[in-house]
Amino acid sequence: MKVTFPHMGSTLVYRKLVEMLGHEAITPPKPSQRTIDLGVKYSPEFACFPMKVIMGSYVEALEKGAEVILTSGGHGPCRAGFYGEMHKRILNNLGYEVDVWVFDSIKRDYKNFMNIVKKLKGDNSWLRLWTILKLLYQVTKDVDGFEMQLQTKRAYETKKGDCTRAWDKIQHIYNSVQDEKGLKEARQQCQNLIDEIPVMIIPEDQKIRIGIVGEIYVVMESAANMKMEETLGSLGCEVRRSHYISEWIEHNMIPKAFSKSHEEEILKKGEKYIEIKIGGHAKETMGNIVDFHEQGFDGIIHLMPFGCLPELVSQSIMPKLMDDLDIPVLTIALDEQTGTSNNLTRIEAFLDLIRNKKRNRLSKVS
Amino acid sequence: MRVGIPRGLLYQYYYPFWKTFFEELKVEIIVSSPTTKEIVNKGIEFSVPEICVPMKVYTGHVEQIIDKVDYVFIPRMVSISDKEYFCPKFMGLPDMIKYTVPGALNKILSPKIKSDSDSIANPKFYGELKSRLGISTWDLHRALKKADKAWNNFRALSKKGYILTDALDIFEGKKVPSKEPTFKDGEVTIGILGYVYDIYDPFISMDITDKLKELNVNVLTFEMLEDQAIKDSIKFMHKKLFWTFSNKLLGAGYHFYQNPKVDGIIQVTAFNCGPDSMIGKMLELESNHFEKPFMTVRIDEHTGESHLQTRVEAFIDMIRRKKMAGGVSRESNLSPYGLNTSI
């Protein structure tokens, strides 16, 4: 079976899962202008931006011969819940004989989840499946850890692009991990790679730390957010995101009894501002900002697809939260018409503001 | 003790419930005035620009009464149907208002409504009111029962065919029920599709139902239909929308298409309404199939009245001409279907 999946940041886990179970993985290319154009062309105009980009990715993967699309369902009750269905219909209309398998959270729809697992599992033994899942979970944990190191280092790299190159290599190295032994070697190799990157030494009080929060797709996929992490890195900021794949797995795939996920803590922190889950990631957005603030971050970039229903609620409450926590937040709405240059100016101004604020605070103390 | 009720969003649908409820509890209520320019401007001032107009209008209503009351009643509408929800903006409404309207922070009463039907009378939703309003469990139960009854009577008026504004007037005793609920002699019948807060807000839809009456048109809306009929007409859909009122509109839309008495459909929607854009598209695509004209009127705070008037008149004219020419279906080469331009 030729299986494809959405491109959301990294495709490593999906690809490995598919390949290790003996299927052929058709990895969609990193979304480009062509992807977005295709997506816009074939999606209804009202669809949310993430849905359009993903649509484009699917078309590109189908051009490469994919037969099955493996994806995860929406988060809470929002438009995303229909994406699987809508994508399938549109693609079938375009003449592609494609099946769409939607992984909804195991906690929400156990039967459907197990159905897909069985289809994917094929002739593999349950033990083999378990070993693969365990390994992949380790892989995501490792890779997320390395990504964070790079998100810090990128701010200080002496040669521009080193960290991004290392990141590509790391994904490549992990792509060929087949077992525990390989995992250990990869871990060592990647750590060395990172340690070798030369960096400038910046005094602690001049470091800027930015948290990126918001709707999951535009936070995770750099092609949809004007390469926000790299941009901030090149402007000298350390970066963390609100979403990492390993955390998503912990929250959605591992039964509650075994773990109190990071995401639950985040939700708790968001409760003061948005009491209940309202769909999408609005409540998480609030919780993540509180969390970043507690960790001492200097500012927040809040990314949302244009017109995103739940994020409009978080955007509404943002001024109050900024006031309460005294943390600067810049909200950026993204869609296919987003102009990079205009937003770059906004980001630079935002960083100036943060630097000034920091300087003032320091001079007050001394 | 005074409780404020903003005249926006679900006011038109649940006011008889809320009013009876608070009256039974001997709580004085203050309802904001019908929407005015000032209310809208205040709403704009305290909202993010991209949010839909009904939310802006509602914000303005809260602002108008916030200083005059001890509490504002903003129930958190989560669900009134199994496995369905409200639009995310509704679910986050009390939070939004709390943090955006000056003075609202500690004044919001927001019982969480998580019902499996349109009835919102289950006492377990209203626990928080007991301590804040100082009422006993027994009082609460009694008031809810009464409120539910009043609300059911009111809903029955709609189902008889009264336009919602008339039904509210009858409920308030401002009007006596007439023999014939609505105007039924029009030459043309139009199904209007839209949320109650769009259709019946004099500012948002500029009294579109009155305009249609003046044009000698009969009007049908979703709240006049039986819930079951609405559900049945979208039974065929594999996966329904997540949002209850949007599903009601979608169901009503299909019902209008299938109902031979209905000559055309006008969707009234707010700019930037995510759910409506989905419904609009689906129904627009069906317009050809059912050979019935469908028009979308999109409204925001800058929409001019004359524009709306012109568009509605042109649409009705077109339908009238078709009818005189002997039925819509025979003139299919002059395709009027799926008009979907915004004003």
Ligand code: SF4
């Ligand atoms: S959360 Fe936002 S982007 Fe996602 S489906 Fe809802 S409106 Fe669209």
Ligand code: SF4
């Ligand atoms: S359903 Fe549409 S009009 Fe109503 S609150 Fe949501 S976005 Fe606004």
